[in-house]
Amino acid sequence: MPRTIDPSIIPLCYNRKPASLVKETRQIRSQTISIHFRPALRDVKYATRLKRNTLTQIFTVSELTERIKERLDSDLRLHDLWARGELSNVVNHRSGHRYFTLKDKDSQLSCALFRNYGVRLGFELKDGQNVQVFGDVEVYRPRGQVQLVVRGIRLDSGLGFRHQELERLKQKLAAEGLFDAERKRSLPRYPSRIGIVTSPDGAALRDVLSIIGSYPARIILSPAQVQGDGAPESISLAVKSLQGRADVVIVCRGGGSAEDLWGFNHEIVARAIFECDSPVISAIGHETDITIADFVADVRAPTPTAAAEMAVPDVAELKSHLDLVESRMVRSLWSSLERKQERLEYLQRSLSARRMYAQLAEHRQRLDDLAEHLESAQRTRLDILKNKLALAESGLDSVSPLATLSRGYSIARSPDGRLILSAEDVAPGNVVELILADGKLKCKVLEKMQK
Amino acid sequence: MEEALEDLEQIVARLEDGKLSLEESLVLFERGIRLVRLCSARLESAEQRIESLTGELPGDL
Numbered sequence: 001m002p003r004t005i006d007p008s009i010i011p012l013c014y015n016r017k018p019a020s021l022v023k024e025t026r027q028i029r030s031q032t033i034s035i036h037f038r039p040a041l042r043d044v045k046y047a048t049r050l051k052r053n054t055l056t057q058i059f060t061v062s063e064l065t066e067r068i069k070e071r072l073d074s075d076l077r078l079h080d081l082w083a084r085g086e087l088s089n090v091v092n093h094r095s096g097h098r099y100f101t102l103k104d105k106d107s108q109l110s111c112a113l114f115r116n117y118g119v120r121l122g123f124e125l126k127d128g129q130n131v132q133v134f135g136d137v138e139v140y141r142p143r144g145q146v147q148l149v150v151r152g153i154r155l156d157s158g159l160g161f162r163h164q165e166l167e168r169l170k171q172k173l174a175a176e177g178l179f180d181a182e183r184k185r186s187l188p189r190y191p192s193r194i195g196i197v198t199s200p201d202g203a204a205l206r207d208v209l210s211i212i213g214s215y216p217a218r219i220i221l222s223p224a225q226v227q228g229d230g231a232p233e234s235i236s237l238a239v240k241s242l243q244g245r246a247d248v249v250i251v252c253r254g255g256g257s258a259e260d261l262w263g264f265n266h267e268i269v270a271r272a273i274f275e276c277d278s279p280v281i282s283a284i285g286h287e288t289d290i291t292i293a294d295f296v297a298d299v300r301a302p303t304p305t306a307a308a309e310m311a312v313p314d315v316a317e318l319k320s321h322l323d324l325v326e327s328r329m330v331r332s333l334w335s336s337l338e339r340k341q342e343r344l345e346y347l348q349r350s351l352s353a354r355r356m357y358a359q360l361a362e363h364r365q366r367l368d369d370l371a372e373h374l375e376s377a378q379r380t381r382l383d384i385l386k387n388k389l390a391l392a393e394s395g396l397d398s399v400s401p402l403a404t405l406s407r408g409y410s411i412a413r414s415p416d417g418r419l420i421l422s423a424e425d426v427a428p429g430n431v432v433e434l435i436l437a438d439g440k441l442k443c444k445v446l447e448k449m450q451k
Numbered sequence: 452m453e454e455a456l457e458d459l460e461q462i463v464a465r466l467e468d469g470k471l472s473l474e475e476s477l478v479l480f481e482r483g484i485r486l487v488r489l490c491s492a493r494l495e496s497a498e499q500r501i502e503s504l505t506g507e508l509p510g511d512l
Contacts, residue, residue, distance in 0.1 A: 223507070
């Protein structure tokens with residue numbers, strides 16, 4: 001069947017771009033007219049004829065959408081078609097219908113998967129999945145929206161192009177060391193200036209402020225556009241603006257689709273966080289959403305509320321800590337005073353008169369003891385000497401001539417006391433004295449006999 | 452706050468160590484108590500001061 005141009009659509013184009021259409025028409029005329037183009041040319045002529053009518057005809061919105069709908073419905077290529085792209089903004093509606101956006105690098109299209117087709121799906125639809133969908137392009141008139149009504153989905157190979165890009169960026173930044181655990185800074189325990197990068201209108205900011213509550217810190221809000229085009233630039237600028245102004249920075253936004261959070265996956269956001277001069281806590285979306293900003297941040301919090309809890313100490317805890325510190329100081333001062341007092345008392349006791357007397361008596365007794373020792377030592381020594389003397393005496397006895405006399409010998413002496421050692425010493429008639437063991441004999445020599 | 456609390460911790464540690472002279476420990480004790488009072492006062496009178504780098508704050512903050 002030859003291609004036709006629905007005459008109803010032409011005036012619309014013609015009104016918008018008359019010059020180009022004229023040009024096209026001329027081109028078409030100059031070509032060899034083929035069987036395919038002939039009806040088209042006829043339609044164009046018909047369209048130019050309609051021009052006058054169009055200018056006078058004013059559509060209602062319904063008429064216009066109806067016309068668009070008819071046009072789409074009549075294009076067979078927009079029915080029973082397969083299309084491929086990446087899923088995002090997947091919404092599982094309570095009704096059982098599912099809505100999502102199918103996108104590629106440059107374009108996106110809303111899609112609806114109604115319940116009766118969705119039940120046979122066999123897998124969970126997730127943002128970032130690469131899929132092929134089967135269905136029809138339709139106009140949803142209440143919103144004037146062109147959408148793909150999907151009747152079947154199958155997974156296409158691999159991740160979506162955006163996710164592939166994300167993986168590439170992740171690897172690049174990881175290789176540069178932006179995610180290194182060693183460079184993660186620890187958070188200050190008692191920050192006095194807290195920088196917050198978020199949307200000033202978001203719930204995240206209110207969550208954070210309500211937790212920081214009565215902790216006495218200056219809060220510096222650095223407003224950022226946290227989703228949509230320009231979000232990455234806005235977020236990174238907001239982070240950079242806090243340079244030198246904060247002790248800790250919270251980068252946060254509330255939950256949203258992967259699409260909404262995408263700004264936090266941008267390289268310039270990662271670099272701004274990396275270069276931030278104070279530790280950064282990230283809290284982007286819900287716990288399950290992890291963006292590149294979360295990888296670079298020094299600490300990742302599951303939610304903005306949790307981020308605020310990490311940033312400041314609990315005020316009640318801090319108060320009780322202060323009470324404890326005070327009582328510890330009082331106690332240690334008291335115990336130190338007590339120790340000093342005890343020492344003083346001890347010293348005082350040592351100095352008392354009674355103690356002095358007692359000490360004196362002790363000394364005296366010691367002196368007596370010593371004197372006694374001295375005496376007894378002296379006595380012992382004398383006894384020893386006496387014994388020695390007796391021993392010496394008995395030794396002397398054994399060599400004395402008196403002992404010999406007792407064995408029957410006698411000593412002869414002249415009356416003048418000289419010992420008579422030879423018979424020559426006396427003559428008969430001389431008187432000699434004989435000394436015996438028990439007495440003396442006075443004797444007269446009667447005769448001398450030579451040997 | 453941070454400095455005050457760090458000072459306090461050191462003061463308590465030195466006091467509890469007990470190697471100080473009476474004069475030194477009294478001086479430290481007095482400083483410590485002053486710091487406790489200061490921190491407590493800051494916590495009691497804590498008003499959040501919110502500033503915005505763009506100067507624009509939502510009305511309900």
